[in-house]
Amino acid sequence: MIRTTLATALLVGALAVDAAAQQGMKVYISADMEGVVGTVTSDQLGPGGFEYQRFRHFMTEEVNAAIEAARAMGATEILVSDSHGNGENLLIEEMPQDVQLVRSWPRPLEMMEGIDDTFDAVIFIGYHASTHNTEGVRAHTISSASFTAVRVNGVDMMEASLNAAIAGDFGVPVVMISGDDGAVAEAQSMLGDIEGAITKWHYGFHSARTLMPEASYRSIGEKVRAALGRLDDFQPYRMEGPVELELSFKNYMPAELLAYLPSVDRVDSHTIRFVGRDMTEVSKFIVFTTNYAIGVTP
Numbered sequence: 221m222i223r224t225t226l227a228t229a230l231l232v233g234a235l236a237v238d239a240a241a242q243q244g245m246k247v248y249i250s251a252d253m254e255g256v257v258g259t260v261t262s263d264q265l266g267p268g269g270f271e272y273q274r275f276r277h278f279m280t281e282e283v284n285a286a287i288e289a290a291r292a293m294g295a296t297e298i299l300v301s302d303s304h305g306n307g308e309n310l311l312i313e314e315m316p317q318d319v320q321l322v323r324s325w326p327r328p329l330e331m332m333e334g335i336d337d338t339f340d341a342v343i344f345i346g347y348h349a350s351t352h353n354t355e356g357v358r359a360h361t362i363s364s365a366s367f368t369a370v371r372v373n374g375v376d377m378m379e380a381s382l383n384a385a386i387a388g389d390f391g392v393p394v395v396m397i398s399g400d401d402g403a404v405a406e407a408q409s410m411l412g413d414i415e416g417a418i419t420k421w422h423y424g425f426h427s428a429r430t431l432m433p434e435a436s437y438r439s440i441g442e443k444v445r446a447a448l449g450r451l452d453d454f455q456p457y458r459m460e461g462p463v464e465l466e467l468s469f470k471n472y473m474p475a476e477l478l479a480y481l482p483s484v485d486r487v488d489s490h491t492i493r494f495v496g497r498d499m500t501e502v503s504k505f506i507v508f509t510t511n512y513a514i515g516v517t518p
């Protein structure tokens with residue numbers, strides 16, 4: 221009797237999911253690590269950290285939870301970009317065989333490399349708050365060592381909004397984000413009513429109260445299903461071109477040297493302005509400023 225009831229409930233549940241699913245959907249997943257369940261310091265976030273190898277697994281499982289939920293909602297093509305640190309965090313052998321993965325840097329569209337106008341939705345996993353936000357674990361924008369502000373068309377950006385604007389150039393909306401409470405709140409304030417899976421609650425830059433991994437995977441799955449079940453609710457986040465980028469550096473010298481370029485204006489001692497035709501040009505400029513050095517090899 222119990223079994224029959226359970227089977228009926230599962231069947232009804234499955235039918236409900238099917239009704240909202242859109243067959244043939246194409247989904248882009250950009251995965252960072254600071255917002256992954258349990259991450260609080262560099263102990264989890266890079267090869268030098270004593271917990272890094274284990275947290276690569278948790279990051280991979282959060283991405284897998286999003287993949288599984290997207291598939292349940294009708295996604296047939298999924299591209300994942302490994303978008304943290306060295307770009308080589310996700311454990312490729314633990315991922316499903318029918319997705320593809322973008323790895324390592326530099327790449328012109330950075331955390332959004334591979335996005336184009338054939339995608340239906342973008343999902344952010346493991347994201348964090350911006351450098352100007354006091355409410356978030358490891359809050360920074362692109363490089364915590366380099367930038368105090370990244371502004372696009374006068375708007376102070378977080379990585380989620382910057383990446384949403386890149387997707388917006390291709391007409392693709394962001395529908396869901398996972399990360400700490402600060403990241404989710406900031407993204408929702410900038411991008412509108414996207415779904416948010418909170419993995420932990422910040423106490424400070426290096427401290428949080430966190431979910432357990434399985435609970436995080438479950439929550440991510442639920443929010444991805446909810447988002448893809450109401451795809452028509454979301455609009456692309458568009459920046460009108462020409463796109464004006466302002467970068468404020470922690471140090472003086474990057475602003476001085478970049479202002480030698482005829483395409484760059486010095487706004488003040490630590491800030492430069494670059495105007496690009498679209499977000500792709502702006503993204504390439506940011507990648508250049510964060511990667512170029514005379515000793516760069518090969």
Ligand SMILES: [Zn+2]
Pocket residue numbers: 252253254303304305
């Ligand atoms: Zn990161």
